[in-house]
Amino acid sequence: MKASEFYSQQLHDLKDVISNHEGRISQLQIGRGVTGIPGLLLILFGVFSPQAPWGTWQLGVGVMVAFLAIATWQENVRWRLEWHRQRRDFFLRLIARSQHHWSELKPLSSEFTTSDFHSELTKDLDLFGDRSLFRWLSLAATESGARRIAAWMTRWETAENLRERQKAVQSLAENRSWRLQLWDAAHAFRTGESKPESILAWAASDSYFSRYPGLKITSWISPCIAVLGCLLLLAGVSSGAAGVAVIGLLIALVGILVNLVITVGFIGKIHDIFVSIGGAHRELQAFSDLIRCAEQLDAPEPLLVRLCDPLRTPGGSAIDAIRSLRRRMSFAGLQRNPLFFIPYLGLQLLLLWDIRVLEWLEGWKEKHAEQVPHWIDAVAQLEALASAATIADENPEWGFPNWSSGLHRDLSVEQLAHPLVPEPIRVANDLKMEEARPLLLVTGSNMAGKSTLLRSLGINVVLSRVGAPVACRKWSSPNYDLASSIRVQDSLQDGVSFFMAELKRLKSVVDRAHEEHVEKGMPMLVLLDEILQGTNSRERQIAVQSVLQQLVQLGCTVVASTHDLDLAQNQFFTQTAQIVHFREFFETRDGVEVMRFDYKMRPGVTPTTNALKLLALVGLQQCDESPK
Numbered sequence: 001m002k003a004s005e006f007y008s009q010q011l012h013d014l015k016d017v018i019s020n021h022e023g024r025i026s027q028l029q030i031g032r033g034v035t036g037i038p039g040l041l042l043i044l045f046g047v048f049s050p051q052a053p054w055g056t057w058q059l060g061v062g063v064m065v066a067f068l069a070i071a072t073w074q075e076n077v078r079w080r081l082e083w084h085r086q087r088r089d090f091f092l093r094l095i096a097r098s099q100h101h102w103s104e105l106k107p108l109s110s111e112f113t114t115s116d117f118h119s120e121l122t123k124d125l126d127l128f129g130d131r132s133l134f135r136w137l138s139l140a141a142t143e144s145g146a147r148r149i150a151a152w153m154t155r156w157e158t159a160e161n162l163r164e165r166q167k168a169v170q171s172l173a174e175n176r177s178w179r180l181q182l183w184d185a186a187h188a189f190r191t192g193e194s195k196p197e198s199i200l201a202w203a204a205s206d207s208y209f210s211r212y213p214g215l216k217i218t219s220w221i222s223p224c225i226a227v228l229g230c231l232l233l234l235a236g237v238s239s240g241a242a243g244v245a246v247i248g249l250l251i252a253l254v255g256i257l258v259n260l261v262i263t264v265g266f267i268g269k270i271h272d273i274f275v276s277i278g279g280a281h282r283e284l285q286a287f288s289d290l291i292r293c294a295e296q297l298d299a300p301e302p303l304l305v306r307l308c309d310p311l312r313t314p315g316g317s318a319i320d321a322i323r324s325l326r327r328r329m330s331f332a333g334l335q336r337n338p339l340f341f342i343p344y345l346g347l348q349l350l351l352l353w354d355i356r357v358l359e360w361l362e363g364w365k366e367k368h369a370e371q372v373p374h375w376i377d378a379v380a381q382l383e384a385l386a387s388a389a390t391i392a393d394e395n396p397e398w399g400f401p402n403w404s405s406g407l408h409r410d411l412s413v414e415q416l417a418h419p420l421v422p423e424p425i426r427v428a429n430d431l432k433m434e435e436a437r438p439l440l441l442v443t444g445s446n447m448a449g450k451s452t453l454l455r456s457l458g459i460n461v462v463l464s465r466v467g468a469p470v471a472c473r474k475w476s477s478p479n480y481d482l483a484s485s486i487r488v489q490d491s492l493q494d495g496v497s498f499f500m501a502e503l504k505r506l507k508s509v510v511d512r513a514h515e516e517h518v519e520k521g522m523p524m525l526v527l528l529d530e531i532l533q534g535t536n537s538r539e540r541q542i543a544v545q546s547v548l549q550q551l552v553q554l555g556c557t558v559v560a561s562t563h564d565l566d567l568a569q570n571q572f573f574t575q576t577a578q579i580v581h582f583r584e585f586f587e588t589r590d591g592v593e594v595m596r597f598d599y600k601m602r603p604g605v606t607p608t609t610n611a612l613k614l615l616a617l618v619g620l621q622q623c624d625e626s627p628k
Contacts, residue, residue, distance in 0.1 A: 003394040006176065007094045014088045021081040028074040032067060039063030072337075079282075086187045098394050100422040102131045108190060110146035111138065117150040120505065124486035124527070125458045126420070127153060133459055136420055137466070138387050141186035143197050144376050145383030152384060152466045156481040156522060159403035164303040165385065165467025166400050171299045172389035179386050179393075182293045186383070188286030196287045196376060198276045199325075203372040207362050208273065212266075219262060219355045226255025226350050256349050263348060270354045274332040277325070277361070284329055288322045290379050295319055297382075304385075307378045318375050321368050328364060332357045388468035398469035403479040407523055409438040409557045411477040418456040419463060419471040427599035428472070429453065437578045439552055442561040443568060443606045444582035449599040450561035451486065453582075454527040457559060458482055461525060478523035480557070481516050483509045486529040502532055506547050513554045526551050528560040540564065545572050552576060568605040581606035 001009070039060050046057025096104035111134065118128055126132045134153065140146040152165075172179060189195055209216045232248025235241070278284045294308050295317065311318040332354070334344040347353040392398070404410070415428035427449070433440055442450045460470040461480055485505040488498065509526060516522040531547065532540045541564060549572060551558050568579050583606055585596045 003176075003390075004095070004098055007091050007098070010091045011088060011095070014084055014091070018081065018084050018088065021077055021084060024077050025074060025081065028070055028077065031070045032074065035063050035067035035070060039067050083187055086190055087184065090183060090187065090190065094390075097136055100136075100420065102135075105135055107135060108138065108141065108146070110140050110143050110189075111135065113143040113146055114150040117147075117154045119154070120487075120508075121458075121482060121484050122154065124484040125455055125462060125482075127459070127462060131420065133420065133462060137391065137463070137468070139183065139390060140380070140383040140387060141189040142376075142380060142383060143195055144200075144380035145387075148377075148380040148384045149387060149466060153462050155465070156479075156516075157465060159405070159479040162401075162403060162464065162467065162479065164301070165388070167301045168299070168303040168385050169388045169392055169467040169469075170400070171301050171304065172386055173392035175297075175299070175389075176393060178293065178297060179389060181296075182290070182382065182386055185286055185289035185293050188283060194278055194283040194286075196278075196283070196290070196379070198278065198283075199287065200372050200376050202273065202276055203365055203369040207365075208270070208358060209362065215262075215266065215355075216359070218258075219352050222255050222258035222262065223351045224255070226252050226259060229253070229255055230350070259349050259352050262352060262355070267348075267354060270358055271335075273358065273361075274329070274354075277329060277332075279329070279333060284322065284326045288319060288326060291318045291322055291375060294378055294382055303381075307381055310374060311378060318371065321364075321371065325361075325364055325368075328357065328360050332361070384466055388466045391463075391468045395469060395471075397473070399472055399474050400469050401464045401475040401477070404476060406478065407517075407521065407555060408478060409433065409435045409523070409555070411525075411557060413457075413472050413475050413477075415473040416453075416456055416460070416475075417471040418452055419459060421452075426471075429599075429601040431457075431601070433557060433578060437576060438557050439548060439573070439577040440559045441568065441573055441577040441579045442559065442581070442601075443563070443565060443579065444561075445584045445606065446563075448582035448584055448597050448606075449601075450582055451529050452599070453601065454484075454486060454529055454559055454561060457525065458484060458527050477525075478557075480525035481522045482525055482527070483512045483516075483556075484527040484529075485509055485531055486527060499532070506531060510547070510550055510554070513551055513556050517555045524554075524556040526556045526558045528558065530561055530563065541567055541570065545570060548572075549576075565605055579603070579605055583607070 039062075042060025042063060043057050044060075046052045046055075046060055049056075093105065095101075111128075114128060114134065122128050128134050128150075134150065138146055138149050140149055229248045229250070229252025233245050233252055234248070236243070236245025236248055278287070291311060295311050297304060297308050299305070299308075334340045334347075334353070337344075344353065399414075411431065411433040413431045416431050417426045417428040421427075431440075431453075442453060444450050456471070460472065460475070461482055463470050464475075485502070488502050488505050506528075509528075513524050513526060517524045528548075532543050544560075544562070544564070544567060548558060548560060567573055568577075573579065580601050580603055582597070582599065582601060585598070586593055587596060588594075
C-alpha cells in the first residue's frame, strides 16, 4: 500500500474510534450525575436525620465510591480520546506534508528548540521556519530528536557515516509498522506539555538532600517520634493506662507537628521534582513505549545495532530501569488520585511520605544517571532516522546520493528538483559538472528559475545529511560542505549598506572555503545568487570575476547566477565555466499577453530578457523621451 493510501486508511479508522470514545464519555458523564449528588445527599441524610433508616449513610458512601470510580474511568477514557485525536492530527499532518499544504503544517513544539542552529546558510536555503525543509522533514516529538535532525542538517559528516545513515533509513523505510509504533509512543510528547528531557535534567542534577544536609536526618527522626507516640497511645488505650496514653498522644503530636512544618517547607519543591520526572501512567509510560520500540527493532544495519543493543543489556535493560522508575513514581502520585488522597494525608503527616518516595527516587538516579543520556540520544537518533525513512517511503522514486571519494569536482545529477515544490508543478533538470569546468554560470530572465536551481542543489545536499533520499533520480558527487550568498540584507541599525553586506557575506564564504577545503580537505559546494548587485556594471564584473576566481582556485565547485550577460563573454568564464540559462515565453490569452516559464535549463547564454516586458505587464510604460 502506498504511504498516502495508508494515511487515509488510518484516518478513516480513527474517525470511528474517536466517535466511540466521545459516546462513552457522554455515558460516563450521565453516570457521574446519577451517582455524585445522590450519594452526597444520602450521606448527609443518614448522618444528620434521625428518621434516616439504618444503612442510609453507608449506602451513600458506596454510591460515592461508585462516583469516584466512574470519574476515574471517565478521565482515563478522556485521556485515550485525546491520544486518538493527537494520532488523527498526526496523520492529517502526514497527508498535508505529502501534498505540500503548508498552511496545515503547523510547527511542532519541538521545532522551537532548534533556534541555535540557524545561520545565514539556513536562511538562504529555507532550512528552518515556515515552508522550510525542517518543518516538512521533521516528525520528531522530542526536543532531542528535533535537535538531532537540526544538527545533522547543518553539519558536514563523513561519507562513511552518511552511508550508514542511508542504510538505516532504507531499512526503516521498509518497516512502516515499526515507525507507526514509534509515532504512537511519541504522541504524549507531541503537544510539548511534557518531555523526556526532563528526566535527563533530573538525572544530571545533584541529589536534593545534598542541598539540605540536615533534611534527611530530621525527616527520619520526626516520623520515628510520631510512630513511637502512636504506639504508646495504642498501648495505653488497650491496657487502660491513661497516663501512658496521654504521654503517647503528646509525643505523637510533637512528631506530627514537626512533620507538618517539614511538609509546609519542602512539599512544593519535592512535588516540582515529581512533576519534572513525569507521571507514571502518562509521560513515563510514553518514554517506556519509546524505549520498548527501540528494543524491539530487529535490523542488521550497523547504526541501528549500535543504537539499540545497549538498551537490551541482560539484567539491566533500559525498559526494566524505566519500569522501576514508573513503579516508584506511582507512589509519588497518590495525592493526585481522589481515591487515595485521604490515606496520603495520613501517611504524609505520620511518615513524611513524599520524602520517603524522594529517597527511593534518588536511589534510582544514583544507579542509572549515567545511562539516561544514552537512552535519550538513542531515541533522538531513531526519531531522526524515522523522519528520513518516512520521506523515503513517501517518495520511492527518489534516489540516494552516491558519495565519491577524493577532492575532485565531478558532479552529476539526473532529474534534479526541489523537494519542497509540489509534485504537480515540480520541474526536474539534469546537471553535470566536471573538474575541467568547476564553475556553473546560470543566466536567465527574472523568475525563470535560476535561484530555485541553486536552492535545489543546496537543500538536497542538506536533506542527504540525515540519510534521506533526495529529489532526483541519481546523484553522484563528492561529499560536499556548503557555503552560500543568496539572501543578503542591508542593516540600517548597524549602518551597513547592501553592497557592504554583500562584501561581508562573500568574505565569509571565501574564508570558509579556505578553512574547510584547503585546511580540512572537505569538498566545497558554493552557491552564489546575483552577487554584488549594489555597484556599477564595470566594477561588478571585475569584482565578480575576482571572487569566483578565488573560489575556483581554492578548489570549490561553484554555481553562480547572474543577470549580467557580459560576464559570459569574459575570457575567465569562457575557459572555466559551463554556461546555462533559463528563459521565459510570452503568449496571448483572451487578447492579453502573459508570460510563461518552463523552468528547463538549457546550454548557453540566455537569448532573452524580460525586464521591459515585466514593466509593461504591471502597467508601467516605458518613456520614449526625456522630460523637458
